[in-house]
Amino acid sequence: MTFNLKMILVVGALALSACTNPNGLGTGGDGPAVGKGTGTGILPGSVNDPTSVAYFQQVVGDRVLFTVDQSSLSPQGRVVLDGQATWLLTNTDFTAVIEGHADEQGTTAYNLALGARRADAARSYLVSKGVASNRLKVVSYGKERPIEVCSDEACYSKNRRAVTVLAGGLTG
Amino acid sequence: MILRVLIACAVMLVTVSVTPVRAESVTPVPKEPLRIVIDEGVIEPLPFATPDFVPENAGSAKMGADLARVVAADLQGSGLFREIPNSAVISQVSDFGAPVQYADWKAINAEALVVGAVNVSGGNLTVKFRLYDVFSGAELGSGLQFQSTTDGWRRLAHKVADAVYSRITGESGYFDSRVVYVSQSGPKDKRKKRLAIMDYDGANVKYLTDSRAIVLAPRFSPNGDRVLYTSYETGFPRIYVLEVGSVQRRVLESAEGVMSFAPRFSPNGQTVVYSQASGSNTDLFTMDISSGRTQRLTSAPSIETAPSYSPDGTQIVFESDRSGAPQLYVMPANGGEARRISFGEGRYGTPVWSPRGDLVAFTKQSKGRFHIGVMRLDGKEERLLTASFLDEAPTWSPNGRVIMFHRETQGASGSSTLYSVDITGRNLRSVRTPEGGSEPSWSPLQK
Numbered sequence: 273m274t275f276n277l278k279m280i281l282v283v284g285a286l287a288l289s290a291c292t293n294p295n296g297l298g299t300g301g302d303g304p305a306v307g308k309g310t311g312t313g314i315l316p317g318s319v320n321d322p323t324s325v326a327y328f329q330q331v332v333g334d335r336v337l338f339t340v341d342q343s344s345l346s347p348q349g350r351v352v353l354d355g356q357a358t359w360l361l362t363n364t365d366f367t368a369v370i371e372g373h374a375d376e377q378g379t380t381a382y383n384l385a386l387g388a389r390r391a392d393a394a395r396s397y398l399v400s401k402g403v404a405s406n407r408l409k410v411v412s413y414g415k416e417r418p419i420e421v422c423s424d425e426a427c428y429s430k431n432r433r434a435v436t437v438l439a440g441g442l443t444g
Numbered sequence: 445m446i447l448r449v450l451i452a453c454a455v456m457l458v459t460v461s462v463t464p465v466r467a468e469s470v471t472p473v474p475k476e477p478l479r480i481v482i483d484e485g486v487i488e489p490l491p492f493a494t495p496d497f498v499p500e501n502a503g504s505a506k507m508g509a510d511l512a513r514v515v516a517a518d519l520q521g522s523g524l525f526r527e528i529p530n531s532a533v534i535s536q537v538s539d540f541g542a543p544v545q546y547a548d549w550k551a552i553n554a555e556a557l558v559v560g561a562v563n564v565s566g567g568n569l570t571v572k573f574r575l576y577d578v579f580s581g582a583e584l585g586s587g588l589q590f591q592s593t594t595d596g597w598r599r600l601a602h603k604v605a606d607a608v609y610s611r612i613t614g615e616s617g618y619f620d621s622r623v624v625y626v627s628q629s630g631p632k633d634k635r636k637k638r639l640a641i642m643d644y645d646g647a648n649v650k651y652l653t654d655s656r657a658i659v660l661a662p663r664f665s666p667n668g669d670r671v672l673y674t675s676y677e678t679g680f681p682r683i684y685v686l687e688v689g690s691v692q693r694r695v696l697e698s699a700e701g702v703m704s705f706a707p708r709f710s711p712n713g714q715t716v717v718y719s720q721a722s723g724s725n726t727d728l729f730t731m732d733i734s735s736g737r738t739q740r741l742t743s744a745p746s747i748e749t750a751p752s753y754s755p756d757g758t759q760i761v762f763e764s765d766r767s768g769a770p771q772l773y774v775m776p777a778n779g780g781e782a783r784r785i786s787f788g789e790g791r792y793g794t795p796v797w798s799p800r801g802d803l804v805a806f807t808k809q810s811k812g813r814f815h816i817g818v819m820r821l822d823g824k825e826e827r828l829l830t831a832s833f834l835d836e837a838p839t840w841s842p843n844g845r846v847i848m849f850h851r852e853t854q855g856a857s858g859s860s861t862l863y864s865v866d867i868t869g870r871n872l873r874s875v876r877t878p879e880g881g882s883e884p885s886w887s888p889l890q891k
Contacts, residue, residue, distance in 0.1 A: 341769075343724065369679075376632075376852075379793040379807050379836055380660060380883065381706040381719065382763065382770055384681065385747040388703060388721035396724070411680050412703055412721060416658050421632040421856040423833070 323363055325438050332359050336394055338432040340377070343389035345397060353394060356436055357401035370394050371435045372412040375428035380414055387412030394434040460599060460890075465572050465587030478556055478577040478584055480524050480613045487870075489526035490612065491553050492519060495537045496530075497560030497571065507594075508562045511571060511601045515558060517645065518605035518619040522846075523871030524612075528554050540572060549578040556584075558608055567593050571600045575608050585611045598647055599890070606889070616889060618841040619644060623848065624662040624671050624688075625862060625884040627651065627877065632858060637882075639673060641688065644841075644886065646862075646876045652691055661706060661837075661883045665713045668887040672707040672716060683707045683718055685733065697736045706749050710777075711757040717741070717777075719749040728762060728779075741779035752796045752804075753777065761785070761795040761804050761821075772806060774821065785823035794837055797821075798844045803867070805838035805847050816849045818867055829869040837882065842889040848875065850882040 319326040328334060333356070336349035345353065360366060372391030374383035391410035399405045420427035480490055494516045497508035519525035535548030540561035549557050560573040574587040588607060590600045599620055606617030627640035627649075636655035639662050642648055652671070653659055660681070662673040671686045678695075681703045686693040696716065698704045707718040716731045728741040728748045742748045746766035753760055754777075761774050767784065770791045775782035786792040790810030797804055798818075808815040808828065814835040819826040834852040841847070845867060852860040860882045862875040875881070 376834065378770075378791070378809065379750070379763075381749040382747065382765075382793050384660075384703070384705050385719065385721055385726035385749050388726060389724045389747070392724035409701065413658075416635070416660075418633050421858075423854040423856075423858065 325440070328356070328359055328363075328436075328438055332356055334437070335433045335435040337429060338390055338434070340375075340428075340432070341386070343386065343393045345393055349394075350397065353397045354401065357398050357403050360398065360403045360407065361401075365440060367407045367409070367439045368436045369409045369411055369439060370398075371417075371437060372410065373417060373431055373433050373435070374415050375431040376415045376418065376423065377428065378415065380416075383414035384412050387414045390432070390434045394436065398436075460590060460592045460596060460603065462603070463589045463591075465574070465589050478580070478612050487524060489520075489524055490555055491526050491528050492516075492556035492558065492608075493528045493530075493533060493549060493552070493554040494519075494558040494560075495533060497562045497573075498537060498540045500540070500561050500563040500570075501565065504562045504564045507564050507569070507597060508560070511560060511562060511597065511604070512558075514598055514601035515560070515605045515608070518602060519608060521645070521873065522609065523866060524609070525556075528552055540574075544576050544578075546576075546578055546581045549576075554578050556608070556612065558604070560604065564594060567595075569594045569597055569600060571597075571604065573604045573607070575611055598643060602643070615845070616843045618843045618846060618886075618889065620890045621842050622664075622668065622887040622890070623839075623862075623875075623884045624652070624664055624887070625850075625877070626659060626662065626882045628860060628880040628882060629655075632856065639671070639686070640877070640881075641671075642877065649878055652686060652688075653693075661885075663708050663885045664887045665709045666711055666888065667713065668890065670709075670713070671885070672709060674705040674707065681705045683716065685716075696731060696733070697738075706751065708752055710753050711755055717751040717753065717760060719751070728760070730777075739778070741775070742782075750794050754797050755799055755801045761797055763793045763795060772804065772823075785821065786819065786826075787823060788826055796838055796840060798840050799842060800844040803844070805840060805867075807836045807838065807849075816847060816865065818847070827867075827869065829865050829867065830863070830872065835863075837884065839884050839886045841886055846871075848884045848886055850884065852882070 314320045317324045319330050333352040336352050370391045372387030374386045395408045395410050418431040420430045494512045496512045499505040499508045516527045520527045532552045535545040537559050555578055557576040557578050563570040570591050572589045575584045577584045590603050602619035605619045609617040621644045623644055624641045626637050628635055628637045630636045637659050638655040639652040639659050641650050658676040660674040662671045674681050675684050682698055683696045683704045684693045703721040705719050707716045719726050720729050725745055726747045726749055728751050729738050731738045744766050746764055748764045751760050751762040758777050759774055760777050763770050764773050770793050772786040772792045772795045773782040773784050790808050792806050792808050794807040795804045803818045805818050808817050813831050815828040816830045816835050816838050817828040832851050833854040838847045838849045846864050848864045850860050851863050852858055860880040862881040862884050865872045
């Protein structure tokens, strides 16, 4: 096993543990950036390492946003998902759980169903681009896990999201 | 007649028995009995007095005062009664069997008088009470005696208040009941949720789960012995059933890759109706609890969720966005053609069939505000009872007169609190809980 692969597995495990941490769901953007590369070398696992979770989150983009009550993908959303599909087709050791979220407008039950629609919209798109369906699970959090906490559209627009959360060290 | 029922709960086991108190003397039947007709448009609360219950042995005095305070709080809290403060009272009651000095109670305008007596002996508690119609100068109904262990003292007070409420309104009460809800703490983006159970008035809170996994929407079984809820224990929303007495829980069977939520019991307690999301679609299903056998009720590509049975178990009211936005529908309990019942402006959700069968309570979202409302099953006579930034999740009191729900405040520091309101829209009150509260489910009246 190469040093590189070890790092990927460690990072993958970190992503997986974030997955089971109710406080850390889908917060993204703060992935295990182990540090910037020094000199010209690329530090494995850093955002400069194209096989890293940090790269997926910050360079590829781990999330797509939705308009009020909608689950259809925007043109920008498709661009992000195209990048995710390409990345997942290259980094085949990873699986992913796609989390669907809603803003706080709406009831708990309806928002759970709406979050499921959003997560499935992202998943279906990735599958249509060739990602094996057994690598992608979905979960809806409804309005349970906002990332922004204000009660206006500036926050709501960021909370209506589907986030692709990587889990590493697949069946190998 | 002796009624003896075992009530098991998370930590306390209280046996309550009820017996009539032998009449001390023959009382005349009042000509115009004390009466509150709840359907009347405006209600002037009926003034009553509840002096401290008479201690029948040394060491019962504090209990006598505590019991009277809980009875008074129940009656006053219903909005139908107004307590006359002890400071106004002329006539002291020091003997449960002594004749009532009606003139003294008339003088302070007390129309109803609740007189009680208490005996604490070892771990056992005996409570007697009589209700008097002051202006008729007669007892209303006959005396009752309740017994339990001392840790069940609040339940005995609630039973006295239920009897008073019932005799004066002609309807059953709701005070000896419990509420299961989601207790929550922490900021919006890191909120911790756990199941809690309490008396209807917020006393005796006990936690039924820890807060490691998100829990949602607990629902009592028809006799209050079990609770259905949704938990993310496995990382995915799944439905669990929890025995209230033992706090044992088990997951209801569910296929890999699907999410199940919004469960509710059928009136016979044997079937669960719930939502299941598979792919982009959320539909309604039922499951027979003992066999695990499931049945699909809907198959439209729209969202179908928040199902609730009619009290006779033959129909289900639910929420669907098949028309484009969430609205309320009614269909047969085994599925089939659904009839839309909500047509007002806005979005409707969380329908709950009333225990009397005549109304459905719902959450309505309109023009950036949330409301709790009720309407008839034909969709007519919609009444909005509340308005705020976010009101949600109505549940009915056992007698169908009061609705409890949660209200969430706006912004980064927003928090959630339980409230109750009469179906007339009057008497909005917060229910105090140790932490924030959401998604209450009211039990039936305890036996």
